[in-house]
Amino acid sequence: MPPCTHIDPRESxxxxxxxxxxxxxxxxxxxxxxxxxxxxxSREAITAYETQRNFPDLDTCKQFxxxxxxxxxxxxxxxxxxxxxxxxxxxxxxxxELEAIQIKTFQPLHMPGLLQTEEHVRSNGMxxxxxxxxxxxxxxxRDILTREADPAFLFAILDESVIRRPIGGAEVMRKQxxxxxxLSELPNVTIEIVREQAGWYFGLDGALVFLTxxxxxxxxxxxAQFGGRLLEEPTRVAKLGLRFDLIRARALSExxxxxxxxxxxxxxxxxxxxxx
Numbered sequence: 001m002p003p004c005t006h007i008d009p010r011e012s013x014x015x016x017x018x019x020x021x022x023x024x025x026x027x028x029x030x031x032x033x034x035x036x037x038x039x040x041x042s043r044e045a046i047t048a049y050e051t052q053r054n055f056p057d058l059d060t061c062k063q064f065x066x067x068x069x070x071x072x073x074x075x076x077x078x079x080x081x082x083x084x085x086x087x088x089x090x091x092x093x094x095x096x097e098l099e100a101i102q103i104k105t106f107q108p109l110h111m112p113g114l115l116q117t118e119e120h121v122r123s124n125g126m127x128x129x130x131x132x133x134x135x136x137x138x139x140x141x142r143d144i145l146t147r148e149a150d151p152a153f154l155f156a157i158l159d160e161s162v163i164r165r166p167i168g169g170a171e172v173m174r175k176q177x178x179x180x181x182x183l184s185e186l187p188n189v190t191i192e193i194v195r196e197q198a199g200w201y202f203g204l205d206g207a208l209v210f211l212t213x214x215x216x217x218x219x220x221x222x223x224a225q226f227g228g229r230l231l232e233e234p235t236r237v238a239k240l241g242l243r244f245d246l247i248r249a250r251a252l253s254e255x256x257x258x259x260x261x262x263x264x265x266x267x268x269x270x271x272x273x274x275x276x
Contacts, residue, residue, distance in 0.1 A: 005051045013081040014052055017061075020077065022050045024068045039063050053095055055081070055232050082233055093209075093230065094137075096219045098144065100152050102212040104244045108159040108203050111167070111176065113138050114145060115156060115183060115191070120176045123168030145189060153188045157244070157251050159203060160196045163264050170268050177265045184258055192251035193260050203247040210241050 009019035025035050025046075032046040041060075048054035056064070061074040068074075097103065105112050111120060121138050144152045163180070166173040184191045194203060209221040220231035220240035231237050252260060 007050070007052070013077060014055060017056075017074065017077040017081060018050050018052045020074065021046075021064065024064070024070065025050075028068070039067060055230075058233065082231070082236070093221055093228065094141070096211050096213070096221075096230075097141065099213050100144070100211040101150065101214055102153045102155075104155045104157075104210040104241070105208070106157040106203050106244060106247050107162055107207050109162065109207070111158075111162055112156055114142055114154060115180060116142075117172075117176050117179045119172045120168055123172055145183070145186065151186075151188050153190075155190045155192075155248070157192050157194060157203070157248055159194050160260070163193065163261055164267075166268055173268050174265050177261050177268070180261055181258060184254065184261075190254060191257060191261075192248065192254060193257040194247065194251045195260075198250050201247060201250045202243055203250070208240055208244060210237070210244050 007015055007019040007022060009016040025032070028035075030038070032050070033043040035041075036043045036046045039060075045054070049056050049060075056074075056078070058075065058078055061078040064070070064074040065072055103114070105114070110124070113121075116124075116138070118135070118139060121135050145154055163177060167176070180191055183189045194201065207223040211219045211221070213219070218234075218237045218241065220237045222229050222231065222240070231240060251257070
């Protein structure tokens, strides 16, 4: 049996559901494997739910309520968790990203983490005692695009303002844009730009990420001030995927996007204001 992982139910609603599941299972005197057999699930699934590595869907929560005789307790916790913003979003999101075989991301304001150079990363945010550790974690994420075994496919849509804003200064931004051009040549990476002349489009509502896992399940993530929100309910995730497609329909082609990135590099190089 794997070692028991501490769960603080006060940490989040997702943690509260995991804590409730472990508590109810323990009160019935069942091991994870025994509970899995009762519910026709795998022990790995129960372990993932109790350690918060995965989050059960609504149908599974209904199974929990029926088996434990808890009315709609698990279903209610699931529903509230769908509206919860995850403050420590990086850790919650990272597990899903590492498992993804396909990543669709849209950013209206800043460079997606998977596409950032180290210099660009260092230009984002305020110094902190954990800054080096945070940078290492962010840079390590990029390996999923270049790993030898099954690299993830990335479809990245950026608003034009993302490539025009000289984060870190002109030199840092020129290197960042060259990095985009280099990555765009990889067979598993597609980078497209939505021009400012496009006017209003759905992407102006905010950033989003749509992940597909090997088992063909999908997870969504939307950003907000002071945190983010994971979406795992199939209907909402499907709507997020549709939103990405609507945004992509307004973007330039890959070739036209590369041309725009090159022209923007030249503009930044010649812009004396950007050098200040």
